[in-house]
Amino acid sequence: MTVKTRFAPSPTGYLHIGGARTALYSWLYARKTGGSFALRIEDTDRERSIQASVDAILEGMEWLGLDYDEGPVFQTQRFDRYAEVIQQLMDEGHAYHCYCSREELEEMREQQRANKEKPRYDGRCRARTEPVEGVEPVIRFRNPLEGDVVIKDLVKGDIVINNRELDDLIIARSDGTPTYNLTVVVDDIDMGMTHVIRGDDHINNTPRQINIMKALGATVPAFAHVPMILGDDGKRLSKRHGAVGVMQYRDDGYLPEAVLNYLIRLGWSHGDQEIFSREEMLEFFELEDIHGAASAFNTEKLNWMNQQYFKSLPVEVIEGHLQWHLENQKLDISNGPALADVIEGQRERAKNLVDFVETSRYFFEDFDSYDAKAQKKQFKAGVDATLQATHDRLAALDDWNPESIQSAINATCEALELGMGKVGPPLRLAVAGTPMSPGLDVTLNLVGRERTLQRIEKAIAFIAETTA
Incomplete structure (x- = not known):
């Protein structure tokens, strides 16, 4: 099997430091194994996706030296393919039209909360055979009702979710546009992804995506969910901690070699070594060595590392x-x-x-x-x-x-x-x-x-x- 990984950011803002670390891990694993690395721009959120953000992502990848073998692939250029897969799921009974209004769904959730139940879609349109006049339906995936989904996670170990914990998620909006969980699955299948390395904020999406993949008869890739990056106060990294777009680090005078070295150490280690050349990163990096716990960003440590590189890099x-x-x-x-x-x-x-x-x-x-x-x-x-x-x-x-x-x-x-x-x-x-x-x-x-x-x-x- 030839390894294939991807980095798939949404162009709704800059390339942030957490995304850059995910890109680095994906790039390293592909290069280390002699596989290939793809860049995919997940731009289906047309209201928030802007060209300036796409440019910032491409510029950030270039500055960090994370070259890709395929891409950039833009999801907005693949709507015909998504429509084809949605129709396939409908034809094979793995999806159905849902005519529930927002008011009906909110009433459903309120009742569930009152009953101390987990708010979720109850599948009331699963057996509906007749359309509702004047209503443009969404399309939901018919999630299995029995059995477990097992995520064989290379970082966190096996994660088991019972299918009854998952509701029938929407895969196409009422205007026909596909949703995130559908587009990601289709792209990963079509692009031949063998390993999906991404932030652990996606863990809730993963069992749903696995079920869609199985419904489509596809091979499920290996997953590696990387813990988030925290500020030194233990809270999620944000601008108040100095977390900015990758190119801001360029503007502030950091060397890309130092930023990459800092990022790989932000959740991964190889003994007590602190400074790694790119060749050493490729030699020592293993997905299984990524830490399962969140890491704290430390600007002082990054500054120290930047100075070490300033002292040691070739003058040219x-x-x-x-x-x-x-x-x-x-x-x-x-x-x-x-x-x-x-x-x-x-x-x-x-x-x-x-x-x-x-x-x-x-x-x-x-x-x-x-x-x-x-x-x-x-x-x-x-x-x-x-x-x-x-x-x-x-x-x-x-x-x-x-x-x-x-x-x-x-x-x-x-x-x-x-x-x-x-x-x-x-x-x-x-x-x-x-x-x-x-x-x-x-x-x-x-x-x-x-x-x-x-x-x-x-x-x-x-x-x-x-x-x-």
């Missing part, structure tokens, strides 16, 4: 991810050092890609002001003389490289009989405009001789003017 990979941020934050890097060299200099310090761009501006752009707190502390009377001495030694260098720069700074300290704490901080502020930067030798080398000397001269003039 980070450089590729930076392009969008450079454009978004309008930083022109044409007049400055090679971006790869700045990445090497900054990778131990940057928190994320947004932070990297903002804290790297001084390598490419001149600035008109200094960090206010650092200025007050470092640019005191007399510091201009220290900067002038440093400037003169730097200007006399034959070679401009980290080693010669550091030697010139050390020589200034010795000549002035000052510690590095008196020479280095004002020099850094003069050249970078901020008290935070890589080592002075690296910073000055990347800024370049001409810019470094000009900025020191500008700082000397500024100190002389403000302390006069």
Whole structure:
């Protein structure tokens, strides 16, 4: 058997982090087993489905690197097929017309609640043979009345539901449009799905879908219901926890490699290992190792993981991810050092890609002001003389490289009989405009001789003017 999995989001909003984890698990299992992975857009909710959401899903999948072998398949392009299957179920006695009005159904449920019974459709139209004039009926699936449905769940173990717990669900609305449980079944059958990996909020749908599959004579796929993601307060993840669309994580400066690594660990583990390359994910991932309990999203842990990837990814990979941020934050890097060299200099310090761009501006752009707190502390009377001495030694260098720069700074300290704490901080502020930067030798080398000397001269003039 060739494994086939799918990710089937509804385009009624962004691709959220829980959906991205489901997509990752489905993608991993297909790739690990040499199977195929499909993307299906479940867009039958025409009132809420919008193109912007479809675009966000496709963009999110591309950013995460979750490529698919089939799709995107759109359910709205398959209405003829759904109508064909609904008619088949009608013809074979597995479905029937229901003429009950909303008022009749609500009265039925109220009576059941009064009798302390589970509110459910009681099947009163099952045996109806004559239509009701002037009423457009819905179509209900004739659920079996006896026996059990067994979900052989690869994450939660066997789940047994008695058929008497299930009512006859609607598979076609009065206007003829199919409902979710019908379209999902038809698509999974037609697309040859062998494994359905999805959130455990679908468990209530699964026995109904299994019964429809059996009525159609189809092979039932294996199921793996993944627990939901909670916030750190134990409640369902939502915007109040910072849960946003996947592309917001891109916008906030996260690396897709870090997001994927965090997602796979959010409900799955392999010993005590925290960092996984994509190759290791494929090697170690097993559906049976997914935790049965819900996982809590922790932004601090994601931030830590993002920094680990910033430190370890090849420079050219980070450089590729930076392009969008450079454009978004309008930083022109044409007049400055090679971006790869700045990445090497900054990778131990940057928190994320947004932070990297903002804290790297001084390598490419001149600035008109200094960090206010650092200025007050470092640019005191007399510091201009220290900067002038440093400037003169730097200007006399034959070679401009980290080693010669550091030697010139050390020589200034010795000549002035000052510690590095008196020479280095004002020099850094003069050249970078901020008290935070890589080592002075690296910073000055990347800024370049001409810019470094000009900025020191500008700082000397500024100190002389403000302390006069």
